[in-house]
Amino acid sequence: MRPAHALINLANLRYNYLLAKQLSSSKALAVVKANAYGHGAVRCAEALADLADGYAVACIEEALQLRQAGLEHPILLLEGWFEASELPLIAEQQLWVVVHHHGQLADLEQANLSQPVHVWLKLDSGMHRVGFTPEEYPAIWQRLQANPNVTSLTKITHFSRADEPSTGRTEQQLAVFEQATKNLDGPSSLCNSAGVLAWPQAHGDWLRPGIMLYGATPFDFAQDSATNLKPVMQLDSKIIAVRHVPANEPIGYGSRFVTARPTRVGVVAMGYADGYPRHAPDGTPVLVDGLRTTLAGRVSMDMLTVDLTDLPESGLGSHVRLWGEGLNASEVAGWAGTIAYQLFCNLNRVPRHYQQ
Missing domain, CATH: 3.20.20.10 (Alanine racemase)
Incomplete structure (x- = not known):
């Protein structure tokens, strides 16, 4: 699945x-x-x-x-x-x-x-x-x-x-x-x-x-009591394809992101139909195998693309975290010009699994 x-x-x-x-x-x-x-x-x-x-x-x-x-x-x-x-x-x-x-x-x-x-x-x-x-x-x-x-x-x-x-x-x-x-x-x-x-x-x-x-x-801003909160939702997926793209090539709809160097691009099974914000800009943080990288290209309905160039050990099947433990939804929301409330409420299509 x-x-x-x-x-x-x-x-x-x-x-x-x-x-x-x-x-x-x-x-x-x-x-x-x-x-x-x-x-x-x-x-x-x-x-x-x-x-x-x-x-x-x-x-x-x-x-x-x-x-x-x-x-x-x-x-x-x-x-x-x-x-x-x-x-x-x-x-x-x-x-x-x-x-x-x-x-x-x-x-x-x-x-x-x-x-x-x-x-x-x-x-x-x-x-x-x-x-x-x-x-x-x-x-x-x-x-x-x-x-x-x-x-x-x-x-x-x-x-x-x-x-x-x-x-x-x-x-x-x-x-x-x-x-x-x-x-x-x-x-x-x-x-x-x-x-x-x-x-x-x-x-x-x-x-x-x-x-x-x-x-x-x-x-x-960093508020003392709020720093003690623990994230409840982990929005996760995987890398489903890897592309090697030369320098000066566009990625995704609208050619918004253009590679500045030879780039390994990971394609993630996650898009705006799932609730990930379509307007999230290039540079929005994403975790791949627990390591930070960034969005590279416009979010589409079912997929988004991330830069894997500096993560040589990551590739097909690698775990991707869009927000949750290690990457607070509020930070992602800040990049996307919105609030965590909207990220959570817009969640769609993805199944929810519960951990006691």
């Missing part, structure tokens, strides 16, 4: 979750939305089942996958619901919900539910994506407290620049949150992965670690 595959190290996933917990005394929802950032939501959630305080997903479809797998933990719907018709099922499945706009507020007041639901009320503290304004937030909190369809309330917001600690933006958002919620009793949740790692003063009662669970740093 085609050698391209992703190996998911579930022990490292557990380690990263425990690291989040060790950085704080707060509870933590493991964020497994978007198929656990491409790692496989059910398998990752099951691997964390004896550790996790709960899970967070984007929508009810993702939550139902976990319920159908037998997971009975709290599951938070980060976007709440999209149609009022979802609410009876949300109550039946005992899902927790984020409420972030007036339409949801009206839905909840008009619903006839079998049991009340846990609501996380979203404050727009400055990201300006979703959530209620600081001015209206206290009154909406009181309104929900009086709603018989609500069994508990949690204060939640989201930081827009927690991965950029020097901008001052997180301090501003934290101040807005504290002012808007100062007279409202109840637990709070503010921190995504960057918040967990870099903003201990904002940890609140519930953390929401996402990308850090999968071993990638949210920062574009």
Whole structure:
């Protein structure tokens, strides 16, 4: 079979979750939305089942996958619901919900539910994506407290620049949150992965670690706590052909890469149909038999090419690592002008194998 595959190290996933917990005394929802950032939501959630305080997903479809797998933990719907018709099922499945706009507020007041639901009320503290304004937030909190369809309330917001600690933006958002919620009793949740790692003063009662669970740093600099993360996904393949190309010859589509010397070129069974970024430039690092080399030529649908000239022992059948242990996905993403989140979420076609 085609050698391209992703190996998911579930022990490292557990380690990263425990690291989040060790950085704080707060509870933590493991964020497994978007198929656990491409790692496989059910398998990752099951691997964390004896550790996790709960899970967070984007929508009810993702939550139902976990319920159908037998997971009975709290599951938070980060976007709440999209149609009022979802609410009876949300109550039946005992899902927790984020409420972030007036339409949801009206839905909840008009619903006839079998049991009340846990609501996380979203404050727009400055990201300006979703959530209620600081001015209206206290009154909406009181309104929900009086709603018989609500069994508990949690204060939640989201930081827009927690991965950029020097901008001052997180301090501003934290101040807005504290002012808007100062007279409202109840637990709070503010921190995504960057918040967990870099903003201990904002940890609140519930953390929401996402990308850090999968071993990638949210920062574009060496951050002390993030250096302890362990990569969970190894994206691997093999050299399937070797070519000897003279100097001054183009390689691949568009003739983007032109050899500066006689060059041994390795062809790797990996392409953009697998999720490797097509726009990755020449020079993007790749490991062949554990040694660094670079991309040489444009990534195509099923193949990419690497420079083997300085790796004389490597050749047909050699092991290739595109990211993972020894080559962090965040570094590859930086070369490709994107983020590790997108690399993981775009993973397609390659089979996932799981290592306990």
